[in-house]
Amino acid sequence: MTVTIRPATPQDATLILRFIRELAEFEREPDAVKATEESLRHALFDERSAEAVIAEQEGKPMGFALFFHNFSTWTGRRGIYLEDLYVTPEARGLGIGKALLRHIAALAVERGCGRFEWAVLDWNEPAIRFYDACGAESMDEWTVRRVSGDALLALAGRD
Amino acid sequence: MTVTIRPATPQDATLILRFIRELAEFEREPDAVKATEESLRHALFDERSAEAVIAEQEGKPMGFALFFHNFSTWTGRRGIYLEDLYVTPEARGLGIGKALLRHIAALAVERGCGRFEWAVLDWNEPAIRFYDACGAESMDEWTVRRVSGDALLALAGRD
Numbered sequence: 001m002t003v004t005i006r007p008a009t010p011q012d013a014t015l016i017l018r019f020i021r022e023l024a025e026f027e028r029e030p031d032a033v034k035a036t037e038e039s040l041r042h043a044l045f046d047e048r049s050a051e052a053v054i055a056e057q058e059g060k061p062m063g064f065a066l067f068f069h070n071f072s073t074w075t076g077r078r079g080i081y082l083e084d085l086y087v088t089p090e091a092r093g094l095g096i097g098k099a100l101l102r103h104i105a106a107l108a109v110e111r112g113c114g115r116f117e118w119a120v121l122d123w124n125e126p127a128i129r130f131y132d133a134c135g136a137e138s139m140d141e142w143t144v145r146r147v148s149g150d151a152l153l154a155l156a157g158r159d
Numbered sequence: 160m161t162v163t164i165r166p167a168t169p170q171d172a173t174l175i176l177r178f179i180r181e182l183a184e185f186e187r188e189p190d191a192v193k194a195t196e197e198s199l200r201h202a203l204f205d206e207r208s209a210e211a212v213i214a215e216q217e218g219k220p221m222g223f224a225l226f227f228h229n230f231s232t233w234t235g236r237r238g239i240y241l242e243d244l245y246v247t248p249e250a251r252g253l254g255i256g257k258a259l260l261r262h263i264a265a266l267a268v269e270r271g272c273g274r275f276e277w278a279v280l281d282w283n284e285p286a287i288r289f290y291d292a293c294g295a296e297s298m299d300e301w302t303v304r305r306v307s308g309d310a311l312l313a314l315a316g317r318d
Contacts, residue, residue: 035235050230071209076194105314135310139303151294155264
């Protein structure tokens, strides 16, 4: 069966939110999703702060990827950062994840990007093996730091 | 002495490239910088894929920060990702790094961003202590994966 990958449309907001919630459950953070259909529609189609593609088999949605452009001062160019990659449990093992990764890698090359990046949870062994097989380096020396909520307000002097 | 933080202008491309190279040397990757004045000018002022601010004391540039918007599917909102933060060696200890971080945190709050993030090298102890003091969480569970160069072309099916 052929996998088709197409850009998401505003009508996909419900589907994308469902996929995001399923992925958050898999990532052991089922209550972490504050996004709504409206916030996703705004971000993807008005503000255009991210892009999404849907993977389908015979018209049935099987997964999605959501990504945005980052920027590297070393390459001096934009890159693509993959925020979410998700394939429904029943569709795993069919090469849909790889097809989504290849699709975005091709977009990165077309757009002249220097890098294609994403992050993986350290206990997600199948994903780690899959990314190893895709030739992805591990940026082990680096740790992401995050300020949000009250800590962000405090740092901004708004507490 | 007062620290002023101002948005970068196209005339700052030479200065920003110098700061990027000094930072890459500090990060033990002196040859990693492929960016040019032209590529920085294009990215910051034509393509607008990133933004930069310059920290000055009495008109003398002492450091800079370069950042862009990322996006979180969990918050459903844009965030700010700090790509580079740099203070010249002679200006360290004067609070310029903190002033730059506070400035960008305030921008994040003004722009309705859910998160302010960056990455730190695991051997950069002074930076780690500084970020701890700023209330930044460590996203230890996550590792960034990167595909670039020939591996990116291969994944894109262009090899």
